Amino acid sequence: MEETLAELRETFKSRRTRPVAWRKKQLNAILNLIHDNEDLIFKALYKDLGKHPTEAFRDEVGVVEKSVRDSLSCLEKWVAPKKRPLPLVFFPARGEVLPEPLGVVLIFSSWNFPIILALEPVIGAVSAGNAVVLKPSELAPACSKFLKETIPLYLDKQAIRVIDGGADVGEKLLNLKWDKIFFTGSPRVGRIVLTAAAKHLTPVTLELGGKCPAILDTISNSAEMKVAVKRIAGGKWTPHIGQACIAIDYVLVQEHCAPTLIELLKKSIREFYGENPKDFKSISRIVNKHHFERVHNLLKDPEVASSIVHGGSVDEEKLFIEPTILVNPPLDSEIMTEEIFGPLLPIITLKDIEESIEFINSRPKPLVIYAFTKDEAFKRKVLSETSSGGVTFNDAIIQFICDSLPFGGVGQSGFGRYHGKYSFDTFSHEKAVLYRNFFPEIGPRYPPWNAFKLLFIRLIYRYDYVGLLLLLLGLKRY
Amino acid sequence: KTRSYDWRVTQLKNMLRMMDEREAEIIAALRDDLSKHEFESCIYEIAMLKNSCKFALKELKHWMLPEKAKTPLTSFPSSAEIVSEPLGVVLIISAWNYPFLLSLDPVVGAIAAGNAVVLKPSEIAPVTSSLLFKLVGEYLDRSSIRVIEGTVPETTALLEQKWDCPVVVDSDTNLQVTAKRIIVGKWGCNSGQTCVAPDYIITTKDYASKLVDALKHDLEQFYGKNPLESEYMSRVVNSNHFSRLTRLLDEDKVSGKIVHGGERDEKTLKIAPTILLDVPRDSLIVNEEIFGPLLPIVIVDKVEDSLDFINSSGGKPLAAYLFTNNKKLKEQFVATVSAGGLVVNDIALHLAVHTLPFGGVGESGMGSYHGKFSFDAFSHKKAVLYRSFAGEAPLRYPPYSKGKLRLMKAIFAGSIFGIISALLGWSKA
Secondary structure, eight states: OHHHHHHHHHHHHTTTTOSHHHHHHHHHHHHHHHHHTHHHHHHHHHHHHOOOHHHHIIIIIHHHHHHHHHHHHHHHHHHSOEEEOOOGGGOSEEEEEEEEEOSEEEEEOOSSSTTHHHHHHHHHHHHTTOEEEEEOOTTSHHHHHHHHHHHHHHSOTTTEEEOOOOHHHHHHHHHSOOSEEEEESOHHHHHHHHHHHHHTTOOEEEEOOOOOEEEEOOOOSHHHHHHHHHHHHHHHHTTGGGOSTTSOOEEEEEGGGHHHHHHHHHHHHHHHHOSOGGGOTTOOOOSSHHHHHHHHHHTTSHHHHTTEEEOOOEETTTTEEOOEEEEOOOTTSHHHHSOOOSSEEEEEEESSTTHHHHHHHTSOOOSEEEEEOOOHHHHHHHHHHOOOSEEEESOSSGGGGOTTSOBOOOGGGEEOOBSTHHHHHHTEEEEEEEEEOSOSOOGGGSSSOOHHHHHHHHHHHTTOHHHHHHHHTTOSOO | OTTSHHHHHHHHHHHHHHHHHTHHHHHHHHHHHHOOOHHHIIIIIIIHHHHHHHHHHHHHHHHHSOEEEOOOGGGOSEEEEEEEEEOSEEEEEOOSSSTTHHHHHHHHHHHHTTOEEEEEOOTTSHHHHHHHHHHHHHHSOTTTEEEOOOOOSOHHHHHHSOOOEEEEEOSSSOHHHHHHHHHHHHTTTGGGOSTTSEEEEEEEHHHHHHHHHHHHHHHHHHHOSOGGGOTTSOOOSSHHHHHHHHHHHHOHHHHTTEEEOOOEETTTTEEOOEEEESOOTTSHHHHSOOOSSEEEEEEESSTTHHHHHHHTSSSOOSEEEEEOSOHHHHHHHHHHOOOSEEEESSSSGGGGOTTSOBOOOGGGOSOOBSTHHHHHHTEEEEEEEEEOSSSOOGGGSSSOOHHHHHHHHHHHHTOHHHHHHHHTTOSOO
16 A cells, blocks of 8 residues: 555656646546446446435436536536735735645545545545545445446556555555545544644545434425425435435424325335335435444334334345434434434424524434425525535535535535535645746845835735825925 | 624724724734734734724625525525625634734734634734734723633644745846745745745746845845844744744754855844755755745746645645746746635735735635635625515416426426426426
8 A cells, every 4th residue: 555655756756737738638548438337337336225226327427428518518627726815015926826736645435425535535646636545435336346346447557546444444544645635424434534644734524414404494395396306305215215414314394284295205205216115226225234223223212113104124135225204303312412324314393483593403414405495584594503514505515516506515514515616626736826026126025124115015905005105205304 | 782783893993993093003013923023013013903904894784785696597586695794703723923913913804804703913923922812802892702811722733734835046036126025925924934934946947046136136236244142134933933943944954055144143043044056855954844034045947946846745835926027937827826814926916905815725724815805714604585465376286297297397498488388287307
């Protein structure tokens, strides 16, 4: 591993990764990798996670393609130095901010979206001109193997490497000195990454998770209510059966709307997965036994089990857990304190929908808050009185593909952001550059100091040009 | 309460008022702690902070507005924006060399962004630390902004950060102006105890003696024949640092290289502006951060070699400087030297430019501030997406089918024709 790092440092030092042509070549290579191997990718995703090709395209393959195309078309603009205006007192001078790559970066990706969460940061790192080591998650072994074998066939081996393995490999990598670490995963491991990075003063971006709430306000128009609930159902179960950092974790709704909500949710589940979801091809599985037991255990608490109003069945062999709806499980139960990351949807009823704000604020800051409402005043309240990575009104998950919006958390849900230009920026150092001329020379800058010089500089700092003129003409007292 | 525009403006205005009303006390504190001349205090600490406040006051409404963002075809119909929100309660730890500015400048950014603040000033500048405690308590909102004094083992941390700011001097330069600017940037700023002060000079064999002569000449002009007695020179902050600096000077391979200065007075903690020529590359003075009034000069054969020297010196500096008239050399320098910030033909001035981000990279630090960058440093940029209920697309939901896959591919590709043909069942999956 030290050898790999040393080789990549040499490559970076040789400035091989700097020219825009090299970066575009890598981006095009990623595009070709995806096009040529689409079937293999679908197979690997199905093997690791039971993901249907349409879901795999929508959430992984399609997003990678889109991201590469956007980066290719904007790269020249991103790489260009940005001129900065300077106040007159600095004349003649020129200021600019010049983005430059950080060096050799380490990217850890997660198992739930093993292709997009690996490649999206790589796209950013490579656009910014860095050398990259990618460590995919061992919990998605077919995808990890695919990346390890295919990336060297398309991307520049001297600058981009894949190192696979388990937690021990991750630990060894963290002991080395990197110029940037990008981590997607759980807060628990995020802490380990940040602690290791602190030793080397390495900057870090952490994309973590949290409990993403959905607030459902009363919507009088029944057609719109149906759409809202369908989107909630989609936001819970369609991203990999709830195993997504931006999946809806729980719903907050006013008491009197709860029965309608439950009916419409059940209807959506039937529409998506038929009468017997277990037998259905479009449904993903839980990734492995450990997570299956973790999610299943959430239901074992008797008070939680008694709050189930739909679903609840499991099939351990197939790692299947049925889309399940619960109403008002105890707030101190694990299902309400830990991130669910599975197909269980608790509904919490409130007397007044405005209570949802206090409810959310008394818990760690989530990655996203979803609010379904037509009340403009309530929207403003949600925006200004809560804090989260992002907010999406009247839909779910779709913000992930808006490249012009920064994607990232705050507080416990992480820090740093990416997607689109934010990926480029996250892997860049924005270097400030000031160009000065030798003329004119300003005598008062230099010692020995005196009252005249002091006043002169005070006036300059205030941009008081009239005062300066008067001073120079001898018309101002000092 | 810290989120309201009015609260933020009140705090910033109070800070300005504090500086106007208590300027004399601030200057006295800086003189006690660092023997800083009134000039340096007024200009490098107070005036810079005032400008920071004024700039924030002027731009705050604009910074607080949400930024509109474009939305792609795939999420039509929708609108998007990025909302800046405060992070919460922030801790600011500041240094001793510009104890007033480096404490309050980040506070300006934190307040502008709407946060509550705890400030821990450096105990190595104790008089300023107490003064800050008193003034912040009097002028700013005590319920949201507090100062905590005390000892924290931060001295070692300061030394461990390599901020070695190199200055490359080309023979094709305006020597008079270059020498002056180097002097005021090095010795005129807290006697070299500044994170962006030139740490060492790199120049060619032939040019070195000319440069040394010019520096000697101007040093005498500025500080007189006995700089230890000049009131224009700050002192070394305390005896720890004084011993550290004299140790660098007394190292065997280096003590013979002194070409100017070297005098010291332990009682007043002053060291004369000292220049060393052609120091060995493995000496302590070249490899440790100096943070004092010693200026070694490293010799190279060709001026272009200096760029390699800087890039292979181990850590990326906070700032790097180049003095030259040669356009090509300027371009090479800017493109190949990685540092927090670069200045061509001057020293440290980029600090005063609010439109340039000030910060390090690699070993010299992470993040940036000044101007809007301060506001951003203390904000969370929340992504907000507004969707309408119209435009429901059944293809998002299970059960999945080849037809939905085809249509989705076409939409992602942004191809109108592809969408139409997918809808009509023409294209292949």
